[in-house]
Amino acid sequence: MRQGHSHLIGNVRHTASQLAEMGYCERKMLLRLQYGPRTSLSRFVAQKRGTLDHERFLSEARKLNPYVSSDVPVHMPGATTTRRCPLRALLARIFSQLLKFIVRNR
Amino acid sequence: MLRCSVYESWHGVARALALLFRRVRSWLARSCWRSFDLTDCRLLFAERSFSINAPINLTVRVDRAYHDGIAIILMELKTRVDERIYASDVIELSAQRLAVEYSTGERVHNFGYIVLQHPMTRRRSIHTVSLRSQAEVIGIANRQRLLVGGALPPRHAGNPECCRRCEYQPECRTGTSQTSRRTN
Numbered sequence: 001m002r003q004g005h006s007h008l009i010g011n012v013r014h015t016a017s018q019l020a021e022m023g024y025c026e027r028k029m030l031l032r033l034q035y036g037p038r039t040s041l042s043r044f045v046a047q048k049r050g051t052l053d054h055e056r057f058l059s060e061a062r063k064l065n066p067y068v069s070s071d072v073p074v075h076m077p078g079a080t081t082t083r084r085c086p087l088r089a090l091l092a093r094i095f096s097q098l099l100k101f102i103v104r105n106r
Numbered sequence: 107m108l109r110c111s112v113y114e115s116w117h118g119v120a121r122a123l124a125l126l127f128r129r130v131r132s133w134l135a136r137s138c139w140r141s142f143d144l145t146d147c148r149l150l151f152a153e154r155s156f157s158i159n160a161p162i163n164l165t166v167r168v169d170r171a172y173h174d175g176i177a178i179i180l181m182e183l184k185t186r187v188d189e190r191i192y193a194s195d196v197i198e199l200s201a202q203r204l205a206v207e208y209s210t211g212e213r214v215h216n217f218g219y220i221v222l223q224h225p226m227t228r229r230r231s232i233h234t235v236s237l238r239s240q241a242e243v244i245g246i247a248n249r250q251r252l253l254v255g256g257a258l259p260p261r262h263a264g265n266p267e268c269c270r271r272c273e274y275q276p277e278c279r280t281g282t283s284q285t286s287r288r289t290n
Binding site (some may be wrong): 012013014015016017018019020021022023024025026027028029030031032033034035038039040043046049050051053054056057061062064068070071072103 | 148149150151152153154155163164165166167170179183184185192193194195196197198201202205210221225228243244248249250251253254260261262263267268269272273274277278
């Protein structure tokens with residue numbers, strides 16, 4: 001089992017996303033635990049786009065109610081993401097993979 | 107020959123009606139989203155995490171939560187091309203309901219809203235879903251724990267389309283027999 005999912009074995013703490021995986025495919029959930037998260041390129045871009053959309057959704061909520069209770073501090077744009085542009089994130093990922101490949105085969 | 111042409115014309119009418127129905131439903135969903143924020147609901151939480159230790163250890167992140175004067179209404183944003191609600195969306199929102207209810211002590215409605223946003227056009231539509239009960243969510247969590255412990259055999263996805271797009275196809279070699287597919 002990968003280290004990132006060890007919380008599921010011992011002191012069991014579920015998240016809503018993990019429970020949602022049960023409604024999709026139980027085999028996939030177990031394979032994900034066994035082999036680690038695996039995302040295709042399109043899925044990766046979609047995830048980044050989703051994160052940006054959530055940020056926009058939050059900023060719209062702040063316009064509706066400036067005193068809305070949230071975990072993300074006010075006046076911190078990009079607080080939920082490390083990179084804002086999905087294309088930049090994708091390029092950074094490709095670059096880091098390339099670097100790893102070069103280091104491994106040196 | 108005549109019967110065949112009549113059948114084809116009726117078939118065309120049925121298809122046109124189905125298309126019209128889908129368009130009207132989509133338009134209603136979009137117009138409902140535009141008018142949603144103007145209603146009397148008060149926005150309580152946005153991107154807020156909740157964590158509970160009983161009845162199960164659960165951590166959730168709520169996209170938005172409104173209060174309509176009676177109870178809290180949960181809302182989840184999903185970015186996807188097709189306007190479809192999946193069982194996983196309902197389970198996620200139901201888990202959020204359990205966590206919010208236990209951590210705030212306030213009543214949460216047994217229905218929730220899922221906002222679907224198109225990734226390209228950013229057009230939004232809102233859909234109402236009825237949430238699963240607390241017992242069902244706890245049952246799902248217990249089943250997950252048993253699956254991870256190896257006490258239960260896992261089931262395949264209900265939809266063969268999920269298998270076609272799955273990233274774990276090479277490892278999932280035991281086949282997609284209909285017997286192990288979920289029926290719900």
